[in-house]
Amino acid sequence: MMRKFSLLFAGALMGAASVLAVSSGGGMIQANAAGSETYKQLSIFGDVFERVRANYVEEPDEKELIESAINGMLTSLDPHSSYLNAEDAADMRTQTKGEFGGLGIEVTMENELVKVITPMYGTPAEKAGVLAGDLIAEIDGEEVRGLTLQDAVDKMRGPVNTPIELTILREGADKPLKITIVRDIIKIQAVRYRAEGDVGYLRIMSFNEQTFDDLQEGIQKLTEDIGEDTLKGFVLDLRLNPGGLLDQAINVSDAFLDKGLIVSTRGRDERDSRRYSARPGDLTGGKPLIVLVNGGSASASEIVAGALQDHRRATVVGTRSFGKGSVQTIIPLGENGALRLTTALYYTPAGVSIQGKGITPDIEVSQTIPEDLLGRDLSRGESDLRGHIPGPEEDEKGSGSIAYVPQDPAEDDQLGFALALLRGEKTDPAFPPDPAKALPN
Known part of the structure; x- marks a missing residue:
């Protein structure tokens, strides 16, 4: 079931998350030769740099000047394109390795x-x-x-x-x-799990190289501990999860699906479009599944929630997710770090872009905020980021919602609602999801 892809990453960035691909510098990224006007502008940049270097009131750090100039160029495109110096690039590799x-x-x-x-x-x-x-x-x-x-x-x-x-x-x-x-x-423990009585609880902390293995271990251990006949189902908690590796998001989705499209990406060049599909084999044996999301669920988390929702494999509970639906390509620059550049948008199996919109839960359940946090801005959303790429599905509601999860499970309204659904203590037309409304495969 485990697949290998180019390094596709959906990591935390400016309170959001990004899906990233690595390019070795050839074939994947193409551009037309710069025209004379472009070279003229580059000449202006060189002139300004020399003036600053020679005449600024204090001697500037030339390396910092150049890095700031590069980042200024990239962040003017969108909030998720940036330059990673050698240290930052190494730190990113450490995070993705887990x-x-x-x-x-x-x-x-x-x-x-x-x-x-x-x-x-x-x-x-x-x-x-x-x-x-x-x-x-x-x-x-x-x-x-x-x-x-x-x-x-x-x-x-x-x-x-x-x-x-x-x-x-x-x-x-x-x-x-x-x-x-x-x-x-x-x-890093990517997945934390525990038995909630007769329900298996799986919380994905991040999508790193350990995630699928940790998830597989959690499903197996919970099934054994609770007992397959006693087990009512699983809660997959994606709240406050900023993302991680895309191949892990695909594998997590695949863990609960037998077939069908998981996610697709579309760029400026149609030749760079990609489609990723599930293979046979549901690790839970088709047990009922509820996915929890909130304003802190971004990118890779939204890929999983969107795939399971569109295929009616799970009921999504909580509040609207972050809405981070753009793809960043990581282009190594040798000893000089790496370039993170937005190159595509990703789409759910139903062909819907999450960018600036997010995943809308099947059942909206708000979380009670403690008194000491009232009045603080706990809401997160891609549509609130200055300079974000407007999504094809984006509307006046925008994306995101409050990103808060209480530490005490007894105070967790969203988790409590999910457990009550799985145990039959609460009912809702959206649970269990109707397979007849699933996408054709």
């Missing part, structure tokens, strides 16, 4: 210190005695205060088998603790 050299802790920032949310089981941090709630004050003797969370995370990552010393403030400890940890390969 594993890196590190410690194995989930962290946040609190009072200018790095707070450990939880050490992952079996990782170097957990084995070294790092505990949830620990505050990291120093990394290899350097104070954390003044660093951004990303800076701190970058310092904790590094080559496998290299040591790092953390100075930790722990509640109840008389003095700071110094813990030395040896980095190891950390695999």
